[in-house]
Amino acid sequence: MTIIQDKERIDEALELIWVLGEEGHNELARFSISSDDPDTDSLIETLNKKALARLENDQIFFTENGRKQAKGLIRRQRLAERLFTDVFEMPVEAVVDDACKMEHILSEELTESVCTFLGHPQTCPHGKPIPRGECCKKFKIEITPVVTRLCDFEVGATGKITFIVPSDSSRISKLNSLGITAGSVIKFIQKTPSCVLQIDETTVALDPEIAREIHVKKIIQ
Ligand SMILES: [Zn+2]
Numbered sequence: 756m757t758i759i760q761d762k763e764r765i766d767e768a769l770e771l772i773w774v775l776g777e778e779g780h781n782e783l784a785r786f787s788i789s790s791d792d793p794d795t796d797s798l799i800e801t802l803n804k805k806a807l808a809r810l811e812n813d814q815i816f817f818t819e820n821g822r823k824q825a826k827g828l829i830r831r832q833r834l835a836e837r838l839f840t841d842v843f844e845m846p847v848e849a850v851v852d853d854a855c856k857m858e859h860i861l862s863e864e865l866t867e868s869v870c871t872f873l874g875h876p877q878t879c880p881h882g883k884p885i886p887r888g889e890c891c892k893k894f895k896i897e898i899t900p901v902v903t904r905l906c907d908f909e910v911g912a913t914g915k916i917t918f919i920v921p922s923d924s925s926r927i928s929k930l931n932s933l934g935i936t937a938g939s940v941i942k943f944i945q946k947t948p949s950c951v952l953q954i955d956e957t958t959v960a961l962d963p964e965i966a967r968e969i970h971v972k973k974i975i976q
């Protein structure tokens with residue numbers, strides 16, 4: 756077994772212990788049944804040896820270090836799920852596998868950026884709690900995300916377009932020709948019945964459906 760595989764095995768095991776703990780189950784038997792690992796005995800031995808988990812009366816518990824590692828993994832996984840569903844509008848069922856890959860590669864710094872970008876969400880799309888990070892502690896209440904959809908933007912505010920997620924790719928060039936492209940600075944004039952925004956001297960009206968696909972960051976003046 757290579758070192759990389761070993762690391763992933765351990766990561767998966769730590770996540771499983773976390774999830775079982777959330778449900779109030781620390782039984783070793785439950786862990787063995789729920790794990791996809793071909794050899795849970797050796798896996799548990801490894802966790803023990805690396806001082807990540809300890810056994811007590813047929814129950815499995817984290818050590819302090821194990822809990823810390825698991826918390827980071829779960830946090831990255833659930834934030835990735837939020838990113839994929841909220842920003843890229845992927846269906847919840849489709850995001851789990853990709854989120855699992857992200858949790859192994861996201862750096863601490865990038866995780867904080869993603870969390871801040873999403874507005875320090877408290878739960879994943881499945882409704883499970885996202886462990887808090889350093890960035891979240893700075894905010895006592897849930898703040899509005901840094902980037903919002905144009906349709907949810909504040910009327911009268913000025914913002915910069917950060918990205919566009921078109922449901923129809925031909926839309927991008929049409930929006931482009933109107934000057935609506937990543938980096939453009941806009942002023943939001945009206946929300947209903949259509950979304951009206953101003954770019955330079957031009958006023959553009961958009962269907963609310965299209966305004967949902969444009970993401971803006973408010974410019975504080
Ligand atoms: Zn989830």
Ligand SMILES: [Zn+2]
Pocket residue numbers: 867870871875876888889890891892
């Ligand atoms: Zn945060």
